[in-house]
Amino acid sequence: MPKSVLVTGGAGFIGSNFVSYFCRKYPDYFVINLDKLTYAGNLENVRDCEGLENYLFVKGDICDEALVTRLFKEHDIRGVIHFAAESHVDNSIKGPRIFAETNVMGTLNLLDVARKHWMDAPGRVKPGYEEARFHHISTDEVYGTLGEEGYFYETTPYAPNSPYSASKAGSDFLVRAYHHTYGLNVTTSNCSNNYGPRQHPEKLIPLIISNALKEKPLPVYGKGINVRDWLYVLDHCKAVDLIFHKGVSGETYNIGGHNERNNITIVKTICAILDGKRPRSGGRRYEELIAFVKDRAGHDLRYAINADKLTRELGWHADENFDTGIVKTVDWYLENLPEVA
Numbered sequence: 277m278p279k280s281v282l283v284t285g286g287a288g289f290i291g292s293n294f295v296s297y298f299c300r301k302y303p304d305y306f307v308i309n310l311d312k313l314t315y316a317g318n319l320e321n322v323r324d325c326e327g328l329e330n331y332l333f334v335k336g337d338i339c340d341e342a343l344v345t346r347l348f349k350e351h352d353i354r355g356v357i358h359f360a361a362e363s364h365v366d367n368s369i370k371g372p373r374i375f376a377e378t379n380v381m382g383t384l385n386l387l388d389v390a391r392k393h394w395m396d397a398p399g400r401v402k403p404g405y406e407e408a409r410f411h412h413i414s415t416d417e418v419y420g421t422l423g424e425e426g427y428f429y430e431t432t433p434y435a436p437n438s439p440y441s442a443s444k445a446g447s448d449f450l451v452r453a454y455h456h457t458y459g460l461n462v463t464t465s466n467c468s469n470n471y472g473p474r475q476h477p478e479k480l481i482p483l484i485i486s487n488a489l490k491e492k493p494l495p496v497y498g499k500g501i502n503v504r505d506w507l508y509v510l511d512h513c514k515a516v517d518l519i520f521h522k523g524v525s526g527e528t529y530n531i532g533g534h535n536e537r538n539n540i541t542i543v544k545t546i547c548a549i550l551d552g553k554r555p556r557s558g559g560r561r562y563e564e565l566i567a568f569v570k571d572r573a574g575h576d577l578r579y580a581i582n583a584d585k586l587t588r589e590l591g592w593h594a595d596e597n598f599d600t601g602i603v604k605t606v607d608w609y610l611e612n613l614p615e616v617a
């Protein structure tokens with residue numbers, strides 16, 4: 277009988293890239309994609325999985341205990357890979373409540389249903405469920421902000437600064453607690469900023485590409501000096517696959533590509549690529565559209581991940597670097613943005 281794996285949030289940016297990759301890599305798994313289809317979820321993102329025999333989409337909320345319990349029972353779920361979240365920092369500043377509900381309470385609900393399905397009592401796994409694992413996807417933002425030097429390690433104390441990162445930190449602690457209290461088989465990964473196909477246009481890279489092609493201003497927060505460590509989405513998916521299968525229960529793994537760039541460099545890089553691929557009329561350059569806007573409240577200066585543990589212990593390395601990944605990404609949006617294709 278195929279092993280059933282529940283993937284949450286698989287209609288969003290990273291989840292959809294993951295589901296497409298995972299269903300094809302593991303034809304023996306039955307992959308159930310549970311997604312509420314909030315504004316951030318889009319079934320177009322997983323159109324290429326429709327019709328696969330080992331794939332099922334279920335529209336629903338990770339907070340819905342009855343639904344999640346039914347899915348566990350009906351499919352005898354043996355693995356959870358949990359992407360679903362409210363994910364946009366700006367939205368969390370405007371309306372934090374839904375971030376606590378989805379990211380904290382939703383994670384708690386999934387953990388608790390998994391515990392009841394896989395375990396008889398604290399420390400006692402039901403016979404046959406020894407391999408059943410819960411993998412939780414988190415972010416480097418839980419570690420707070422860095423100065424110009426240094427990196428986030430798995431041992432860096434948590435210091436979340438936005439309602440988004442605070443809610444993710446809360447979910448990470450619940451995952452940790454389910455391992456320490458009940459002995460649930462869990463792993464967690466904390467990843468840096470992702471980029472690539474299928475990202476929601478509210479996020480920096482697709483927003484810049486889309487605005488540029490529409491000749492609209494390219495908004496850059498503050499002076500554009502905030503630094504993020506950028507990882508191509510497929511490299512994140514491969515790392516999650518590796519940790520889900522080979523990671524040590526109870527452990528946390530940082531994922532990052534050592535590709536630190538500040539925002540203004542990202543925007544100028546995209547402009548230069550577009551100048552080559554879709555030149556503006558009259559010899560103008562896309563860079564001329566850059567518009568500096570009021571900085572985000574509480575904007576963290578710099579994130580940078582040290583992913584040595586994942587490389588050393590599980591052999592992971594990123595296949596893409598930023599210079600190659602960003603060209604692929606721009607090409608994808610040029611072909612797929614409805615307004616410019």
Ligand SMILES: NC(=O)c1ccc[n+]([C@@H]2O[C@H](COP(=O)([O-])OP(=O)(O)OC[C@H]3O[C@@H](n4cnc5c(N)ncnc54)[C@H](O)[C@@H]3O)[C@@H](O)[C@H]2O)c1
Nearest residue numbers: 285287288289290312313314316317337338360361469470
């Ligand atoms: N995007 C990044 O750069 C990044 C970096 C590190 C970690 N992460 C984490 O990776 C995960 C995925 O991020 P993303 O960028 O793909 O997010 P996204 O916003 O693109 O997608 C989130 C998905 O979750 C779904 N969802 C939201 N609430 C739900 C609920 N209550 N029940 C079921 N589904 C629900 C949405 O419909 C959407 O499809 C998140 O946990 C995020 O914290 C993201």
